[in-house]
Amino acid sequence: MLSVLRNRTYRHLLGAQVVALTGTGLATVALGLLAYDLAQDAAGLVLGTALTIKMVAYVVIAPLAAAFAERLDRRRMLVALDLVRAAVAVCLPFVTEVWQIYVLIFVLQSASAGFTPAFQATIPDVLTDEQDYTKALSLSRLAYDLESLLSPALAAALLLIVSFDSLFWGTSLGFIASALLVVSVALPSPKPTARRRIYDRTTRGIRLYLQTPRLRGLLALSWTAAALSAMVIVNTVVIVRSDLGLSESAVAIALAGFGGGSMLAAFVLPRLLVRFRDRTVMLTGATFGTLAMCLSAGLFAITQVPLSGLAILWACIGFGYSATLTPSGRLLTRSVRPEDRPAMFAAQFTLSHACWLVLYPLTGWIMTTTSTATTLGWMTLIAAPGVVTALMIWPHPSRKDVSKEHADTS
Numbered sequence: 001m002l003s004v005l006r007n008r009t010y011r012h013l014l015g016a017q018v019v020a021l022t023g024t025g026l027a028t029v030a031l032g033l034l035a036y037d038l039a040q041d042a043a044g045l046v047l048g049t050a051l052t053i054k055m056v057a058y059v060v061i062a063p064l065a066a067a068f069a070e071r072l073d074r075r076r077m078l079v080a081l082d083l084v085r086a087a088v089a090v091c092l093p094f095v096t097e098v099w100q101i102y103v104l105i106f107v108l109q110s111a112s113a114g115f116t117p118a119f120q121a122t123i124p125d126v127l128t129d130e131q132d133y134t135k136a137l138s139l140s141r142l143a144y145d146l147e148s149l150l151s152p153a154l155a156a157a158l159l160l161i162v163s164f165d166s167l168f169w170g171t172s173l174g175f176i177a178s179a180l181l182v183v184s185v186a187l188p189s190p191k192p193t194a195r196r197r198i199y200d201r202t203t204r205g206i207r208l209y210l211q212t213p214r215l216r217g218l219l220a221l222s223w224t225a226a227a228l229s230a231m232v233i234v235n236t237v238v239i240v241r242s243d244l245g246l247s248e249s250a251v252a253i254a255l256a257g258f259g260g261g262s263m264l265a266a267f268v269l270p271r272l273l274v275r276f277r278d279r280t281v282m283l284t285g286a287t288f289g290t291l292a293m294c295l296s297a298g299l300f301a302i303t304q305v306p307l308s309g310l311a312i313l314w315a316c317i318g319f320g321y322s323a324t325l326t327p328s329g330r331l332l333t334r335s336v337r338p339e340d341r342p343a344m345f346a347a348q349f350t351l352s353h354a355c356w357l358v359l360y361p362l363t364g365w366i367m368t369t370t371s372t373a374t375t376l377g378w379m380t381l382i383a384a385p386g387v388v389t390a391l392m393i394w395p396h397p398s399r400k401d402v403s404k405e406h407a408d409t410s
Contacts, residue, residue: 003132003135004127004132004135004136004139007126007127007132008185009126009185009186009187010123010126010127010136012181012182012184012185013119013122013123013126013181013182013185014136014139014140014143015181016082016119016177016178016179016181016182017119017140017143017178018143018147019174019177019178019181020082020085020174020175020177020178021143021144021147021174022147022154022170022174023089023170023171023172023173023174023175023177023178024147024171024174025147025154025155026154026155026158026167026168026170026171026174027089027092027167027168027171029155029159029164029167030092030155030164030165030167030168030171031050031092031101031105033164034092034095034101034164034165035050035098035101037164038095038096038097038098038101039098046098046101049102050101050102050105051360052357052360052361053102053105053106053109054105054109055353055354055356055357055360056106056357057105057106057109057110057112057113058109058112058113058349058350058353058357059350059353059354059357060113061109061110061113061114062113062114062116062117062346062347062349062350062353063203063205063206063343063346063347063350065113065114065117065118065346066117066118066204066205066342066343066345066346066347074118074122074187074188075182075183075185075186075187077114077118078115078118078119078122078179078182078187079179079182079183081111081112081114081115081118082115082175082176082178082179082182083175083176083179084107084111085108085111085112085115085175086171086172086173086175086176086179087172088104088107088108088111089108089168089169089171089172089175090168090169090172091104092104092165092168092171093165093166093168093169113349116349117342117345117346117348117349118342118345118346120329120345120349121341121342121344121345122187122188123136123140123329124329124333124338124341125187125188125338125341126187126188130330131270131274133329133330133333134269134270134273134327134330135270137269137326137327137329137330138266138267138269138270138326139266141262141263141265141266141269141322141326142263142266142267144262155167158170204340204343205340205342205343205344205345205346205347205350206347206350206351208335208336208340208343208344208347209344209347209348209351212335213393213394213395214279214331214335214394214395215331215332215335215348216393216394217279217389217390217391217393217394218282218328218331218332218348218390218394219351219352220385220386220387220389220390220393220394221282221283221286221324221325221386221387221390222325222328222348222351222352222355222386223355223383223385223386223389224286224289224290224324224383224384224386224387224390225286225289225321225324225325225352225355225386226352226355226356226358226359227293227355227359227363227379227382227383227386228289228290228293228317228320228321228324228379228383229258229321229356230356230359230360230362230363230379231293231317231363231375231376231379232255232258232314232317232318233360234360234363234364234367235363235364235367235372235375236251236254236255236258236314237251238367238372239254239310239372240254240307240310243304243372244304244305244306244307244310246307250307253307253311254307254310254311254314255314256311257310257311257312257313257314257315257318258314258315258317258318258321259318260315260318261314261315261316261317261318261319261320261321261322262318262319262321262322263322264315264319264322265285265318265319265320265321265322265323265326266322266326269281269322269323269326269327272323273327273330278327278330278331279394279396281323281327282323282324282325282327282328282390283387283390283391283394284323285319285320285321285322285323285324286320286323286324286383286386286387286390287320287387288316288319288320288323289316289317289318289319289320289321289323289324289383290320290380290383290384290387292313292316292317292319292320293317293376293379293380293383294376294377294380295313295316296313296317296376297373297374297376297377297380298373299313300371300372300373300376301373301377325352328348329345332344332345332348359382362382363375363379366378366379
């Protein structure tokens with residue numbers, strides 16, 4: 001997997017991703033402490049609202065950013081968005097009102113909604129060999145998982161010597177380092193395309209996406225993946241603290257189980273994708289994750305699951321989640337011409353986060369009004385139709401499947 005790091009451009013891009021994710025992880029911890037400092041017992045409501053604002057920004061801004069990405073120099077755009085994110089992070093330590101958090105989070109996440117799809121669309125232009133690109137996707141997944149595991153530990157260590165608002169300076173430094181790494185390499189620029197109106201450019205990615213059967217299947221699997229991760233991300237703290245009566249450190253252990261399962265999938269996927277088709281791997285991953293959640297519902301219904309058991313169940317769900325989503329970049333890359341990749345990655349970014357926008361509050365509401373076992377059961381029922389739908393609408397690989405832009409609507 002590490003062989004792709006011999007490519008200098010990709011090595012710098014991966015480094016940019018890692019330092020930006022580290023900064024984001026520090027901001028996540030600091031934002032929670034800032035919310036508590038300003039709102040005390042209402043901190044949960046503040047964070048929930050901030051998370052909703054984040055998802056709204058992702059859903060609304062990503063298509064707009066993609067409309068301009070096809071006209072702008074890729075490197076300049078990424079650097080500019082990194083600098084915007086760094087500037088917002090610098091402002092956060094000076095926040096004195098809750099509404100200021102909401103405004104700054106919207107600006108920060110709007111910049112991320114423009115940065116992330118453009119960054120993702122650049123990687124297949126840099127790594128043109130599909131096997132190298134597959135390894136890069138797994139490394140990207142590992143970077144996300146390591147961030148979720150290591151950033152809280154780094155934040156905890158820093159908080160021993162600095163106040164929580166100082167973490168935002170670390171966030172800003174992470175984005176500045178990302179910008180410096182991006183500017184240090186030459187990136188492929190967008191290829192000239194026909195002049196289109198802003199409406200056409202804004203909606204083009206989603207229209208191409210929904211015209212492609214296998215990408216409609218990917219959207220169905222994104223729904224399943226969102227159900228799996230929403231259950232873990234939103235409700236782990238409630239399960240561990242209320243149901244099991246354990247400490248805050250136990251919450252980290254349970255979440256580490258999910259991250260560990262996801263990392264394991266990232267390690268084995270490059271080999272699996274050599275032997276099996278994307279459709280087989282992704283459908284199997286989604287099915288495995290859904291069955292793991294169903295098993296969790298059954299176990300919680302009949303007994304109190306210990307922390308070790310919860311971590312194992314979460315690891316199985318994490319494995320299925322990662323196996324479902326990690327290969328998605330390969331599908332997107334194959335489905336459009338290079339000049340349409342930013343629009344297509346933005347469409348996936350928008351539509352997948354729309355799933356989370358629905359399922360984050362839904363799983364939290366179910367958990368608040370019912371039991372853990374019932375919530376797991378409902379989330380299993382919500383996840384399962386995604387697998388069934390993908391199986392029905394994603395054509396068998398023996399049939400040619402490309403977008404209408406490639407003159408085939410199979």
